[in-house]
Amino acid sequence: xxxxxxxxxxxxxxxxxxxxxxxxxDSSLFRLLGQQRPVVKDWGARITTxxxxxxxxxxxxxxxxxxEPERExxxxxxxxxxxxxxxxxxxxxxxxxxxxxxxxxxxxxxGDTVIIVTxxxxxxxxxxxxxxxxxxxxYSPELDxxxxxxxxxxxxxxxxxxxxxxxxxxxxxxxxxxETVRAALARGLDSDKMEVIPWYEILPDMVQAVELDNVFGLxxxxxxxxxxxxxxxxxxxxxxxxRMREFGIxxxxxxxxxxxxxxxxxxxxxxxxxxxxxxxxxxVTASWYNSIHPLDFSxxxxxxxxxxxxxxxxxxxxxxxxxxxxxxxxMAVIALALIYPAWRASRIKPAEAVFRR
Numbered sequence: 001x002x003x004x005x006x007x008x009x010x011x012x013x014x015x016x017x018x019x020x021x022x023x024x025x026d027s028s029l030f031r032l033l034g035q036q037r038p039v040v041k042d043w044g045a046r047i048t049t050x051x052x053x054x055x056x057x058x059x060x061x062x063x064x065x066x067x068e069p070e071r072e073x074x075x076x077x078x079x080x081x082x083x084x085x086x087x088x089x090x091x092x093x094x095x096x097x098x099x100x101x102x103x104x105x106x107x108x109x110x111g112d113t114v115i116i117v118t119x120x121x122x123x124x125x126x127x128x129x130x131x132x133x134x135x136x137x138x139y140s141p142e143l144d145x146x147x148x149x150x151x152x153x154x155x156x157x158x159x160x161x162x163x164x165x166x167x168x169x170x171x172x173x174x175x176x177x178x179e180t181v182r183a184a185l186a187r188g189l190d191s192d193k194m195e196v197i198p199w200y201e202i203l204p205d206m207v208q209a210v211e212l213d214n215v216f217g218l219x220x221x222x223x224x225x226x227x228x229x230x231x232x233x234x235x236x237x238x239x240x241x242x243r244m245r246e247f248g249i250x251x252x253x254x255x256x257x258x259x260x261x262x263x264x265x266x267x268x269x270x271x272x273x274x275x276x277x278x279x280x281x282x283x284v285t286a287s288w289y290n291s292i293h294p295l296d297f298s299x300x301x302x303x304x305x306x307x308x309x310x311x312x313x314x315x316x317x318x319x320x321x322x323x324x325x326x327x328x329x330x331m332a333v334i335a336l337a338l339i340y341p342a343w344r345a346s347r348i349k350p351a352e353a354v355f356r357r
Contacts, residue, residue, distance in 0.1 A: 001311070002076065002140055004043075004169035005178045007197045008185065013166060014197050019049055019121050019159060022166040023194070032188040033170065039181055041173045044071040045165040047155040051118025053098075053148055055106045062102065063146045064116060066155025066165075075171035078136065085110045085134025093154045096130035099147035100137045108132055116148060120160040128158045139311045225333050232337035236268060240341045248350045257346035264342045272334055276327065284323065290316035 008029075010021040025045060033043050046067055053062035069088040072078060078087055083100050096114060098106075108114060112132050120126035130150060138144055156162060172181045178198050186196045200207045240247070247260055294313040 002138060002143060003199055003202050004075070005172040005175065005199050006170040006182055006185065007202060008168040008170065008189070009166065009195050009197065011191075011193055011195050014195060014201070017048065017166070019047075019119070019161070019166065022047070022121070022161060022164040024163050025165060025168060029168070029189070032185065033168075035188075036181055036184055039173055039177045041171045042071060042075045043168055043170045044068045044075070045152060046167040046169055047152060047159065047161060047165050048167060049118055049155075049159065051116055053102065053106060053146075054115040054117065055108050055112065058106055060102060060105050061146055062116065062148045063142065064118060064148045064150065064155065066150055066152040066159075068152050072169075081136045081138050083135045083137045085132070088133060088149065088151055090151075091153070092133070092151050093157070094129075094131050095133040095150070095154075097134050097136050097147075097149040098132055099144040100135045101145045102147065103132070103135045105145075110134070114148070116158070118159070120158070121164070122160060124160075126158055126160070128154075130154075221329075225329060228330060229333045229337045232334050233340065236264065236338060236341040237344070239267075240264070240345045243345075244348060247345050247348045251348055252350035260346045260348070261342045264345055265338065268334065268338055272331075280323065280327070284318065287316040287318045287322075290314075291318055 010023050013021040033040060044067060046065060048063065048065050051062055051064055052059045067088075069078075069092070070090045073087065078097075082097075085097075088095050088097055096116075098108065098114065103109075106114065110132055113129050114132060115127065115129055117125070117127045130148075136144075136147070136149070138147070140147075150158075152165070156164070170181065170185070172178050178200075182196050182198050189196065250260060250263075294315045296313050298312040
């Protein structure tokens, strides 16, 4: 939500984020990015540095980020993160957006002035006065606690950087396209001067959280499938055992094992079809609703979500593949669960089944 899918830096910046490792983006870089559309959704240049934010006698460490407001509005969606006030206007040289937690610590409100003190590109002391245009809540603890967002041109002027930037943030059309875009950009840039860093190298903690979530998700799905399998097995096995006499009469009238198995499979198809229709109707409707109206977990462990920079409002993302795969897996489990009851029914001895009590 802030790092983007990919970042382009001067070589070595990832390990040493210094203003000295900045660069002037040229037309060839923007042409390369433009050639990746529509796989690349958008991009924006940034300057990131650190300093102090002061109001009166109160000071706090701050992360100062110069952004292109009009470009980042398209892919970071700051309009949905503004808690109070408004967004930075294009060309606003005096405004600043401040993290909600930092605003509370400094006790500032809309229209108040914040003093920013930092070092410029040449290592000299730099300072500026900026007026608070709005407070944002990004659900990134570091950004909410220390973030100051100003326009890129304002940051360049304050830091004596002319047209230089230290980051190009790139947003792909989807997370599945990240590696494709990264490889294309890496091929088109001079590897001796520039580096292309994907989000999973920028946010290793997030990668671990995703991997852990995937493991728990896999275990949960396996348990659910096992439960489904045993329920189906139990249902049809009981159905077979209760109808032993019926199957015995069928066998004595000349029905072969294949016909008995076919009868059980047809019954299973009708039952599971009814279940599929009902379950998919409920599931798709609920997912569609949650794609518009998110599940809000802000009252249940919001700090855990903040730890990973995540919004506690969880939206459903409904795709055809997400509907198809679970249906296919359940179908396979049902087919496996039917094997034993069908085999048991086909092996019935007519005389024993007809005359058993």
